[in-house]
Amino acid sequence: MSRRLLVVALGVLTAIGGFVDAGDLVTNAVVGSRFGLSLVWVVAVGVVGICVFAHMSGKVAAVSGRATFEIIRERLGPTAAGLNLLASLAVTVLTLVAEVGGIALALQLASSVDHRLWVPVAALALWLVLWRVKFSVMENAAGLLGLALVGFAVAVFLLGPDWAELGAQVAQRSAATETGATYWYFAVALFGAAMTPYEVFFFSSGGVEEGWGTKDLATSRLNVLVGFPLGGLLSVAIAASAAVVLLPAGIAVDSMAQLTLPVAQAGGTLLVAVVIVGLVAATSGAAIETTLSTGYTLAQYLGWSWGKFRRPAEAPRFHLAMIVALVVAVGVLMTNVDPIAVTEYSVVFSAVALPLTYVPILVVANDPEYMGEHVNGRVMNFLGTVYLVILVVAAVAAIPLMIVTEAGG
Amino acid sequence: MIASDLLDVRVLDAGGTPVGWVVDLRFVLDGPPDGRLAGARLHGLVVSPRTRSSFLGYERSRVRHPWPIAPLVRRRHRGTFLAHWEDVARVPDRDDGTDPEREPVVVLQVGYTRYTAGL
Numbered sequence: 001m002s003r004r005l006l007v008v009a010l011g012v013l014t015a016i017g018g019f020v021d022a023g024d025l026v027t028n029a030v031v032g033s034r035f036g037l038s039l040v041w042v043v044a045v046g047v048v049g050i051c052v053f054a055h056m057s058g059k060v061a062a063v064s065g066r067a068t069f070e071i072i073r074e075r076l077g078p079t080a081a082g083l084n085l086l087a088s089l090a091v092t093v094l095t096l097v098a099e100v101g102g103i104a105l106a107l108q109l110a111s112s113v114d115h116r117l118w119v120p121v122a123a124l125a126l127w128l129v130l131w132r133v134k135f136s137v138m139e140n141a142a143g144l145l146g147l148a149l150v151g152f153a154v155a156v157f158l159l160g161p162d163w164a165e166l167g168a169q170v171a172q173r174s175a176a177t178e179t180g181a182t183y184w185y186f187a188v189a190l191f192g193a194a195m196t197p198y199e200v201f202f203f204s205s206g207g208v209e210e211g212w213g214t215k216d217l218a219t220s221r222l223n224v225l226v227g228f229p230l231g232g233l234l235s236v237a238i239a240a241s242a243a244v245v246l247l248p249a250g251i252a253v254d255s256m257a258q259l260t261l262p263v264a265q266a267g268g269t270l271l272v273a274v275v276i277v278g279l280v281a282a283t284s285g286a287a288i289e290t291t292l293s294t295g296y297t298l299a300q301y302l303g304w305s306w307g308k309f310r311r312p313a314e315a316p317r318f319h320l321a322m323i324v325a326l327v328v329a330v331g332v333l334m335t336n337v338d339p340i341a342v343t344e345y346s347v348v349f350s351a352v353a354l355p356l357t358y359v360p361i362l363v364v365a366n367d368p369e370y371m372g373e374h375v376n377g378r379v380m381n382f383l384g385t386v387y388l389v390i391l392v393v394a395a396v397a398a399i400p401l402m403i404v405t406e407a408g409g
Numbered sequence: 410m411i412a413s414d415l416l417d418v419r420v421l422d423a424g425g426t427p428v429g430w431v432v433d434l435r436f437v438l439d440g441p442p443d444g445r446l447a448g449a450r451l452h453g454l455v456v457s458p459r460t461r462s463s464f465l466g467y468e469r470s471r472v473r474h475p476w477p478i479a480p481l482v483r484r485r486h487r488g489t490f491l492a493h494w495e496d497v498a499r500v501p502d503r504d505d506g507t508d509p510e511r512e513p514v515v516v517l518q519v520g521y522t523r524y525t526a527g528l
Contacts, residue, residue: 074466075463075465075466076463076465077416077417077432077433077462077463078413078416079416079417080462080463359465359478360465362475362478363465363466363467363475363478363479364466366472366474366475366479367466367470367472368470368472369469369470375474376474376475381474381475381476384475385475385476385477385478
């Protein structure tokens with residue numbers, strides 16, 4: 001039984017980095033406190049989209065043994081793939097900055113010690129984990145502990161909300177006190193977070209780390225179908241808890257500490273403690289995901305040996321790249337910037353990285369030289385193409401929306 | 410010479426008429442063993458007449474999926490051919506004393522053959 005559970009840890013951890021990492025934790029609560037549940041449909045659309053492309057990237061990794069950025073480099077050539085590398089690294093490292101800051105903020109909630117003092121401790125702990133701990137142990141621990149975020153769903157039930165009222169919010173397409181532009185800015189931000197490119201880099205590389213072969217296609221599918229919907233549910237639970245408590249009270253969320261307000265009201269200290277464990281685990285998990293993704297993308301583009309399954313001496317540049325990423329993250333945080341605000345600018349880079357990542361995956365998933373009998377069927381191709389169009393529209397719309405609304409105002 | 414010296418470079422025929430850009434290099438593994446694989450030998454250049462963007466691997470096969478990406482990419486790259494390495498007369502060389510301001514070019518032999526780029 002426990003083996004069955006742990007087999008989906010990769011999918012769960014990948015989804016945590018997409019749906020409930022530091023930036024998204026706050027965004028979900030902001031959305032709940034300002035728009036109620038009227039943006040839940042975006043999360044649903046995002047879950048289906050990331051399932052489609054993570055499924056393809058996992059399938060390609062299992063059948064051909066190639067991770068996503070190796071395919072990008074091979075199919076796009078050095079110039080276009082290099083552009084994708086720069087944009088993806090920008091998104092990934094900005095997110096890593098937010099995660100290290102997020103771990104520190106979560107530890108401040110637990111300890112009342114200032115978060116700036118926790119930053120170097122968090123980064124050092126991350127480095128030790130990445131240097132010494134096996135991939136499977138990392139993904140199991142972060143994935144399982146991150147599930148403590150289910151505390152938000154428990155809180156929603158304990159609060160005993162008016163379910164009819166919540167249901168009515170789901171059907172709304174606006175909020176009384178908000179403009180249409182801010183509604184669509186948050187719609188695009190939630191969708192972009194769900195489809196963020198480092199998820200497929202991490203998921204496909206993780207498949208290679210675990211030694212997936214054609215016999216593991218079912219494992220890959222199970223990881224996708226359990227992990228991402230679960231991530232989506234957690235993100236909706238956070239928005240719902242904020243919609244039940246903070247929206248009627250007119251409290252607009254602007255920090256991670258406010259996430260725990262509805263939880264405290266619903267379940268007291270005990271539930272808050274559970275949720276804080278979840279916050280630390282989710283931000284740590286997302287930090288592990290983004291640090292590894294930095295190493296994976298650089299190494300796969302430049303042809304270095306990579307992987308946690310190799311000892312640091314056998315993949316020195318891969319391990320060094322991760323250290324550099326962590327040092328950069330600490331350096332940025334030491335300037336006292338707001339770590340959550342940093343992630344808002346990643347949408348600009350996502351606009352470049354998203355199409356340049358998902359087009360090669362879709363193309364290779366159709367190549368019988370790589371995939372043999374496992375090439376995409378019509379339904380996957382149809383979904384993949386539809387989502388590419390949505391992605392491009394959302395990615396292009398994100399930048400003017402960000403400027404007009406001043407990043408959600 | 411490294412692969413980047415050839416990729417994305419303009420291709421001229423012997424008369425100086427542009428015929429396209431190098432979009433990929435075609436290697437064969439038939440050399441003496443180098444590690445676990447046979448050594449790679451440069452077989453030829455994949456030349457696309459209209460664009461220096463990537464052909465996304467479609468030049469190697471007859472794959473027509475997914476719609477509409479495959480048809481669009483094939484249309485943009487129509488007329489792509491393989492020029493054998495023996496048919497290449499001149500390659501860009503940073504040390505050959507030519508004007509560094511000038512665009513690097515690959516020049517093909519007189520009477521070179523346009524082979525199909527498919528495998």
